[in-house]
Amino acid sequence: MKAIISLRRPIIITFVLDKFGDWKLDFVIYTRLSLISILWLSVAPIYERIKSEIPAAIKSLMQIK
Numbered sequence: 001m002k003a004i005i006s007l008r009r010p011i012i013i014t015f016v017l018d019k020f021g022d023w024k025l026d027f028v029i030y031t032r033l034s035l036i037s038i039l040w041l042s043v044a045p046i047y048e049r050i051k052s053e054i055p056a057a058i059k060s061l062m063q064i065k
Contacts, residue, residue: 012029
């Protein structure tokens with residue numbers, strides 16, 4: 001997400017400057033985009049598969065070769 005926004009930053013700044021004449025409004029747009037992203041990611045389901053019922057311990061990790 002960060003890389004996508006970073007690539008589009010010059011386009012967004014140019015648009016804001018052209019439409020509103022103040023580059024400082026760029027911060028308002030990025031704040032809104034960040035909040036939308038946070039809300040979107042908070043409702044997105046994350047599926048995890050549990051491979052083992054036995055929890056990993058330091059002893060078992062040291063025995064892996």
